[in-house]
Amino acid sequence: MSRSILMLPGDGIGPEIVAEAEKVLRKINEQFGLELHFESALVGGAAIDETDTPLPEDTLDKARKADAILLGAVGGPKWDKRPMASRPEKGLLGLRSNLELFANLRPAILYPQLASASSLKPEVVSGLDIMIVRELTGGIYFGQPRGVRELESGERQGYNTYAYTESEIRRIGRVAFEAAQQRGKKLCSVDKANVLEVTVLWREIMEDLRREYPDVELSHMYVDNAAMQLVRAPKQFDVIVTGNMFGDILSDEAAMLTGSIGMLPSASLNSEKQGMYEPCHGSAPDIAGKGIANPLATILSGAMMLRYSLGEEKAAEAIEAAVSKVLDQGLRTADIMSSEGRKVSTREMGDAVLAAL
Amino acid sequence: MSRSILMLPGDGIGPEIVAEAEKVLRKINEQFGLELHFESALVGGAAIDETDTPLPEDTLDKARKADAILLGAVGGPKWDKRPMASRPEKGLLGLRSNLELFANLRPAILYPQLASASSLKPEVVSGLDIMIVRELTGGIYFGQPRGVRELESGERQGYNTYAYTESEIRRIGRVAFEAAQQRGKKLCSVDKANVLEVTVLWREIMEDLRREYPDVELSHMYVDNAAMQLVRAPKQFDVIVTGNMFGDILSDEAAMLTGSIGMLPSASLNSEKQGMYEPCHGSAPDIAGKGIANPLATILSGAMMLRYSLGEEKAAEAIEAAVSKVLDQGLRTADIMSSEGRKVSTREMGDAVLAAL
Numbered sequence A, B: 001m002s003r004s005i006l007m008l009p010g011d012g013i014g015p016e017i018v019a020e021a022e023k024v025l026r027k028i029n030e031q032f033g034l035e036l037h038f039e040s041a042l043v044g045g046a047a048i049d050e051t052d053t054p055l056p057e058d059t060l061d062k063a064r065k066a067d068a069i070l071l072g073a074v075g076g077p078k079w080d081k082r083p084m085a086s087r088p089e090k091g092l093l094g095l096r097s098n099l100e101l102f103a104n105l106r107p108a109i110l111y112p113q114l115a116s117a118s119s120l121k122p123e124v125v126s127g128l129d130i131m132i133v134r135e136l137t138g139g140i141y142f143g144q145p146r147g148v149r150e151l152e153s154g155e156r157q158g159y160n161t162y163a164y165t166e167s168e169i170r171r172i173g174r175v176a177f178e179a180a181q182q183r184g185k186k187l188c189s190v191d192k193a194n195v196l197e198v199t200v201l202w203r204e205i206m207e208d209l210r211r212e213y214p215d216v217e218l219s220h221m222y223v224d225n226a227a228m229q230l231v232r233a234p235k236q237f238d239v240i241v242t243g244n245m246f247g248d249i250l251s252d253e254a255a256m257l258t259g260s261i262g263m264l265p266s267a268s269l270n271s272e273k274q275g276m277y278e279p280c281h282g283s284a285p286d287i288a289g290k291g292i293a294n295p296l297a298t299i300l301s302g303a304m305m306l307r308y309s310l311g312e313e314k315a316a317e318a319i320e321a322a323v324s325k326v327l328d329q330g331l332r333t334a335d336i337m338s339s340e341g342r343k344v345s346t347r348e349m350g351d352a353v354l355a356a357l
Ligand SMILES: CC(C)[C@H](C(=O)O)[C@@H](O)C(=O)O
Pocket: A075, A089, A092, A093, A248, B194, B195, B224
């Protein structure tokens, strides 16, 4: 059974890190006889520069046909002054919505080898392993109406709409309950139900779902408190489920608790388990082209792809084991470098993972 | 010149901590001959229990007439199942909007005596001193339309509106630029201008204001990145300005970086400098009535009141010095207790501050 993988390097450090992940996936492909086929396409600023649009038709076509997508990152100062509708980010958002990739899984895991990189005290974060399930195709990111209008007074008003339907909430809720079932069986739903009506509905639907998953312990937390609790005692969490905007904020906060965001992959899935996989970090334009970026989050995104979209658990584990091995060997890119490590380039790190496979 | 202060104890630990702050303010009143007059009224759950509404007319009347308000906290599980419109929080939100208290100042300061309480490494947070300026009467908290509607498909949709006008942004911007002028002259405006139109306008207005404050260095940051940077390297910030919802999240995150949220006061001001002052922590129903809550955030809110609404800088400093002194003496309520401290009750802490004045 042949499967097609679409590579979308994107902007900034994207091409460098995706190149390393592709090397690793090609080797795994051989070793495990997976019959993966690789294509690539333009997205984000790279697509704007070539075709004047952040999500060319050709890219969207290829994306629809692919079994899975590996994305580097999009965006950078070069395109920051463009109007909203033609910014690199629209390429990413367009892929998410066109493919209905509503379920964003963002693990925040502290690698024991990198514990000292965290800005938190070791006892607060050692062993940290949280899964954030973020709704990705609804909420205020896509709500209508939106824009800037002129009021009768003559002044302008900017406005956006934060909306969720019952079915949108239910489908992301199920993903989160199921993730909790396969982990520590604890699910915390984050909302602002004391202020926002849309999240009152959110909380109600999560409560409804509770009955279908009696083995999962469901709790609710206001988003301001969640932002605090992540700092105070992050290990209290197992799985967190929340909307698009709160998820954007909390998943980045949680990722940074580990101190090594250059290690964290993510998956965005639709209901057919077709998925887009990308590192949690962004395009890092300041270090682009220098060959020093950390490719491990992208390589680990490849492992998530094998697990969630291709059903190749063994191959996924092989990559994860190889990454753990290079960390044990003391190899470190600049972002995770400490006094005991040996500093390596993007390519050297990729080669080391290949060798460890 | 006689000034009137309205005390709103509210719910949970509110009455206990406000009682201690009132003792301190009465003593300062005598010592400095301030001619303060004290009244009190019901708000939140306490008001619901007595009058069936979270913000009785009488309270709103008194609040309008007061020069300043000292609030404890509102809310608790007892009222959590009530419909949104009649929850304790509506009392707080109603005061904010009726008095147009648009400027919320939330300092996140690490007291050197309490450095070990933080979950972050000492080198990351020692000397931390951030001021978060949060817009408090607009944005998604108050945006219309809002509610839950039935779609043609028969399913329900919850919706809220995130909106800001130019003038709303400009007035909070000015408060923030002025705060920066009096501090480290650095202002970071937090938005999500790569996704939300309303924050594109926000960023544009902040840029406009830059010209009026050439001595302040303005920067912009996306909210997800801000949530990360607060964890990674919080001392990079001086003043942060942001909207109501992002400010709710980031100010709580920043407060928790100190590990001693029981120490942090806040001010909510209108354009006449009339203000409502309250601790950053909430009503803590789990410890209410036990006499163990930390009254210092409320006492320090009293100091902020003297500074911002009453123009009594010397009196404010006297309270702050007294608080610092009791910390030096090693007195600690349970929330900030460490091995070297001497544990005291809410009342003992209040008495110690009185004695130190
Ligand atoms: C680039 C941006 C549009 C995006 C988002 O806000 O979703 C990013 O921050 C992310 O979290 O994937």
